[in-house]
Amino acid sequence: MGVMLRKQKKIGPITLHFTQNGFSSWSVKIGRWSWNSRAKAHRFDLPGPLHWKQDKS
Incomplete structure (x- = not known):
């Protein structure tokens, strides 16, 4: 497996x-809520290392 290049622009x-x-x-x-295309x-980020995720279905 080769090296993958990834970049983010905010x-x-x-x-x-x-x-x-x-x-x-x-x-x-926005705040603790996020959505990815x-x-x-x-x-939704919860306190500590936890998060809640709602799938597309």
């Missing part, structure tokens, strides 16, 4: 994700 609450093949996905994070799932 513009306010929106983060753009890039790989070596180009644009990959985008996400938005690839996973199409909502996520």
Whole structure:
């Protein structure tokens, strides 16, 4: 397995994700809530190392 190049560009609450093949996905994070365009799932950060995730279905 080779080395993978990943990069993120943050513009306010929106983060753009890039790989070596180009644009990959985008996400938005407001406070403890976030959403990712690839996973199409909502996520809420809980205290400590915990989080709650609602899948797209």
